[in-house]
Amino acid sequence: xxxxxxxxxxxxxxxxxxxxxxxxxxxxxxxxxxxxxxxxxxxxxxxxxxxxxxxxxxxxxxxxxxxxxxxxxxxxxxxxxxxxxxxxxxxxxxxxxxxxxxxxxxxxxxxxxxxxxxxxxxxxxxxxxxxxxxxxxxxxxxxxxxxxxxxxxxxxxxxxxxxxxxxxxxxxxxxxxxxxxxxxxxxxxxxxxxxxxxxxxxxxxxxxxxxxxxxxxxxxxxxxxxxxxxxxxxxxxxxxxxxxxxxxxxxxxxxxxxxxxxxxxxxxxxxxxxxxxxxxxxxxxxxxxxx
Numbered sequence: 001x002x003x004x005x006x007x008x009x010x011x012x013x014x015x016x017x018x019x020x021x022x023x024x025x026x027x028x029x030x031x032x033x034x035x036x037x038x039x040x041x042x043x044x045x046x047x048x049x050x051x052x053x054x055x056x057x058x059x060x061x062x063x064x065x066x067x068x069x070x071x072x073x074x075x076x077x078x079x080x081x082x083x084x085x086x087x088x089x090x091x092x093x094x095x096x097x098x099x100x101x102x103x104x105x106x107x108x109x110x111x112x113x114x115x116x117x118x119x120x121x122x123x124x125x126x127x128x129x130x131x132x133x134x135x136x137x138x139x140x141x142x143x144x145x146x147x148x149x150x151x152x153x154x155x156x157x158x159x160x161x162x163x164x165x166x167x168x169x170x171x172x173x174x175x176x177x178x179x180x181x182x183x184x185x186x187x188x189x190x191x192x193x194x195x196x197x198x199x200x201x202x203x204x205x206x207x208x209x210x211x212x213x214x215x216x217x218x219x220x221x222x223x224x225x226x227x228x229x230x231x232x233x234x235x236x237x238x239x240x241x242x243x244x245x246x247x248x249x250x251x252x253x254x255x256x257x258x259x260x261x262x263x264x265x266x267x268x269x270x271x272x273x274x275x276x277x278x279x280x281x282x283x284x285x286x287x288x289x290x291x
Contacts, residue, residue: 004121006061006072007032011222013061021057024049028057029222036073040066106241111248114237118249119256121235130216130232131260137214138186140166143176143204148192151247155190155254159261162273169204176204185212191230194220194238194245201226218250 010025017025027047028035034043044051051066058069094105134140140159144152156168169179177200180189189208193201202225208215209229217230220238227233236253238245262269280286 006069007222009061011228014223014228017057017060020049020053021060023047024053024057026221026223032073035070036076040070103241110240111246114239114246114249115252117237118235118253122253126232126234127257127260128264130234131257131264133214133216133232134188134190134257134261135264137188138165139183140188140190141169141180141183141208141213142166142190142192143169143201144192145170145176145198145200147244147247148194148198148201148250151250151254152190152192154251155258158255158258161276162262162269163265170200176200177207180204180207180211180213183208183211183213185214188214188216190216190218191226192218192250193224193226194236194250195224197225205230218253220245 007029010029014022014025024047027043031046034046038046040051040054044054047054055066058066063069094101094108142152142156153168156166159166167179170176171179189204191201191205205215205217205226215230217224217226217233218236219227220236221227222235227235234253236249238249240246
């Protein structure tokens with residue numbers, strides 16, 4: 001068993017954990033890099049639980065004790081991971097160019113790390129399965145509010161150039177839960193929210209589950225309410241030196257997911273996209289451009 005399997009088990013067994021064990025599990029899910037390098041006492045202090053709580057959490061998900069639970073994380077450290085020395089040197093050079101140079105390096109570095117961390121945790125088969133679910137659905141609703149409203153809108157716009165069953169919600173003048181009123185178990189909801197989780201998105205997910213929709217959750221933590229219990233889930237890294245969470249990894253994931261949907265679709269999709277853009281050219285929508 002590897003560290004990813006352990007995290008999956010924690011997420012799957014979440015509802016069976018005691019409240020104290022859930023608190024410990026949340027820390028592990030959100031800080032897996034700390035598990036293999038810390039003592040049980042150090043992790044307990046960081047998670048604000050007792051060492052015994054960590055032990056009980058490990059036992060509740062099938063391990064003999066915390067040392068047994070911790071071993072896959074230590075093995076991952078021993079195995080090592082790819083490094084990027086050329087990029088690291090370039091970032092160091094930028095950081096040495098004054099305050100703005102340091103900010104530039106921090107922003108670029110965090111964006112690259114977010115994409116790497118996100119896709120390192122996603123398997124191709126998982127993306128393919130989600131894409132096939134989307135393609136076979138009657139209607140697909142994408143919900144995002146706040147910073148993720150534009151991400152949901154962009155995904156829906158791109159998809160709609162070849163497929164008419166995509167809808168970004170909430171629609172203007174409506175609410176997400178109202179927009180799902182006629183949705184059923186033939187439909188899919190793609191829900192996007194990062195900490196602090198938006199109540200509208202969480203409510204939409206709850207309604208979707210009650211009505212039998214297949215939920216695809218995209219969030220920044222395995223402990224997120226739109227991730228736990230979803231048929232398909234993707235955790236995106238969103239760290240950034242600025243105040244607002246980064247959308248770089250979310251946008252990249254959505255673009256990749258859409259490419260998989262097109263890959264799973266019938267050949268006519270390509271023709272539809274071509275006709276869509278040919279019409280836009282003919283209508284003169286693109287300034288200074290000809291078909």
